[in-house]
Amino acid sequence: MAExxxxxxxxxxxxxxxxxxxxxxxxxxxxxxxxxxxxxxGSPVWTRSCGSFDVPVGKAALSHHFSVLRGxxxxxxxxxxxxxxNRLRREExxxxxxxxxxxxxxxx
Amino acid sequence: MAExxxxxxxxxxxxxxxxxxxxxxxxxxxxxxxxxxxxxxGSPVWTRSCGSFDVPVGKAALSHHFSVLRGxxxxxxxxxxxxxxNRLRREExxxxxxxxxxxxxxxx
DNA sequence: CCGAGTGTTCGACGGAAACCATACACTCCG
DNA sequence: CGGAGTGTATGGTTTCCGTCGAACACTCGG
Numbered sequence: 722m723a724e725x726x727x728x729x730x731x732x733x734x735x736x737x738x739x740x741x742x743x744x745x746x747x748x749x750x751x752x753x754x755x756x757x758x759x760x761x762x763g764s765p766v767w768t769r770s771c772g773s774f775d776v777p778v779g780k781a782a783l784s785h786h787f788s789v790l791r792g793x794x795x796x797x798x799x800x801x802x803x804x805x806x807n808r809l810r811r812e813e814x815x816x817x818x819x820x821x822x823x824x825x826x827x828x829x
Numbered sequence: 830m831a832e833x834x835x836x837x838x839x840x841x842x843x844x845x846x847x848x849x850x851x852x853x854x855x856x857x858x859x860x861x862x863x864x865x866x867x868x869x870x871g872s873p874v875w876t877r878s879c880g881s882f883d884v885p886v887g888k889a890a891l892s893h894h895f896s897v898l899r900g901x902x903x904x905x906x907x908x909x910x911x912x913x914x915n916r917l918r919r920e921e922x923x924x925x926x927x928x929x930x931x932x933x934x935x936x937x
Numbered sequence: 938c939c940g941a942g943t944g945t946t947c948g949a950c951g952g953a954a955a956c957c958a959t960a961c962a963c964t965c966c967g
Numbered sequence: 968c969g970g971a972g973t974g975t976a977t978g979g980t981t982t983c984c985g986t987c988g989a990a991c992a993c994t995c996g997g
Contacts, residue, residue: 837974837975838975878973878974879973879974880972880973880974888973888974888975889974889975889976889977891974892974892975892976893975895974896975910973911972911973911974912972912973912974913973913974913975
């Protein structure tokens with residue numbers, strides 16, 4: 722009967738519409754998080770697990786960064802077996818903050 | 830002969846074109862500086878001296894914030910007698926970071 | 938059922954940044 | 968010249984944020 726699904730707490734998401742500008746800017750004011758967003762933008766949706774990013778920090782810090790990105794409405798996460806895969810919320814975020822994402826992605 | 834002008838060191842300016850994205854975002858990730866930019870945007874050019882802004886910090890901190898804004902190519906300053914008046918670098922900054930300024934000004 | 942892999946949480950640490958009070962430099966005006 | 972007004976510089980304090988190590992929770996595969 723009961724469907725056998727995840728027993729893990731689903732990550733809390735915040736829609737970009739509810740995010741203050743200051744929060745969005747603060748989230749993007751960090752080199753590690755910028756890297757995460759850029760790598761994520763360059764990959765197909767739902768293909769990148771949290772541990773698959775090339776950043777020079779431990780997994781504790783990494784987890785924290787993803788938490789910040791979620792809190793800014795930049796990233797959506799879904800549990801897929803033992804892994805947690807990510808998606809960049811392109812359209813939603815761009816609708817709320819037009820041009821901001823493009824700015825971060827286009828820059829070098 | 831010699832023109833009698835300011836003996837004060839001119840403030841160092843950085844053109845937006847030479848500003849990294851991270852620096853721009855970091856400069857705008859502060860409530861006080863956002864207020865400064867917004868108030869500045871709502872006033873005629875070269876009319877606001879540094880001390881004329883309504884922010885809850887001492888003048889030392891205020892001076893620091895203006896230094897950060899200059900370093901991000903957001904503000905230009907000119908000495909006018911005893912006062913130092915400001916200008917928001919709208920066009921230059923917007924040319925370098927399209928939409929970013931609009932985002933900050935439009936929001937609340 | 939146990940071990941490996943993955944990610945979160947907790948406490949602690951260190952460095953960066955914001956802040957203040959003071960002292961200083963410069964300008965104007967009486 | 969001297970005082971008031973304005974902004975910067977310096978030094979020291981506090982607060983915040985990114986980081987780590989270790990412990991824990993969950994999933995999958997032998």
